[in-house]
Amino acid sequence: MNRRQFFTTGAAALACPVFADTKGRPPRILLRPGTYQNGNIGDIAHSPGALRMFETLWPEAEMTLWPRGISPEAKASLEKNFPRLRIVEGEIKSKGELTTPELRAAWKEADFMLHGSAPGFKGGEYLPAWRAAGGKPYGLFGITNDPLSGINGSFPEGGTLKQLRAAIEALPKDHLRSGTRTLLNGASFVFCRDSLSQLYFERQGVASPLAFGPDSTFALHLRDDARAAAYLQEQGLEADRFICVIPRLRYTPSEAATRAAETKGSAAKSAVNERTRKADHEKLRGLIIRWVRETGQKVLACPEMSYEVALAKEELVDPLPEDVKAKVVWRNSYWQPDEAASIYAKAMAVVSCECHSPIIALTNGTPAFYIRQPTDTVKGQMYHDIGAGDWNFEVDETSADELWTRLQPIHADLAQAREKVKTLMAGVQKVQTRMVEAVRASLGA
16 A cells, blocks of 8 residues: 555545444543553653544544553643543453453443554453453554564664565565464454554455554644743753754663663663664764754753663763853753653754654654664654655664755755645644544444
8 A cells, every 4th residue: 555545545444343332322442552661752652642633533432541551640641631531550361351340340331442552563462352352343553563673583683674674575474473463353453553564464464454554642732831941941942943862772771771680682682782872873963063063053962761861961962072062951851741742842853763752743843853773663664654754864874964964954944844744744634534533433433
């Protein structure tokens, strides 16, 4: 399916209708986030983004969120911004047993189970039980499935999107696990976060309706303008006169964050990080130097994940020449998606090695670059799918000079760059409408 088809295929073609008997009441949807990390504003943003899509496009639907380890801060934000939302907590045991009364009630009452945006298919833990509990429908929103990248995969140090496409096309037709295939085939629809994941499922013969459906973070509307304004004033950052730069290690050092014992796999990831961190961030520093010396304007070095607070200082700020360092602000604390969104909205551009900060920036009208590292799965194809390929870079194939060459026109004509963002987001919003319509069609609404 090409990009034009992504934006025009009707919802009726994307769902297997199951006419739910709601007895005159609103339909009830149980949303299960695909993944969640408290120290990752991208993960935190998935759920409010999906909830916003329904609030805007199908407000009659009653939404229940079944989160994964939600933090008190994130829960409070959801309750504040979605007063009608019901949040239920609990786990599912290996034999399908639900551990809390409120979760059992939510399962019984829901008409539809929605698997949220995720870096892979995470439904194997609960969808078999959902199917066994009564055959009620389910679907998947914005998932990536990279069958190759990862320390134990065919590409332990990742690959370019071009390399991964060729490898996906060469995989045997029975590569997909049979249990996963069964669950995907039973879905009313599968929206893939990127067209390479869709290509993989198509070539593996997944029978359920497949389509492109980008990360639900593209619908994030949370803002904390007051906190952002205070921070910008404190740091001397003027609206439209600074850029944000976000670092990233090729593999998230989760073992260090949790103080877990190092394994063979985590040791291999650490080795990749140490071998590449200097070269990757040297390109970002080179761009920072050009930006400051060419424009005289400031830079905010900031995180998407909590470990990047320290990383930004070590790799982006400390090695800079003194004349440049005087124009660079280091964000010395982590933040929540609402404050980050409000600050990105005031920036001239966001330049990031992380995938979700550019999404949050674009959603708030700000031009954004995603500098993809080869270990960051095939999800970077999403930027090409929405039409932002010229703001997407492979870190091993780009340079500080090339990044500056692409950033300089934004500085020269910010209004034109923002018009491009509006066009991109208008296309994304059409797809989001189709995603919600697919849920409606699945319930015969």
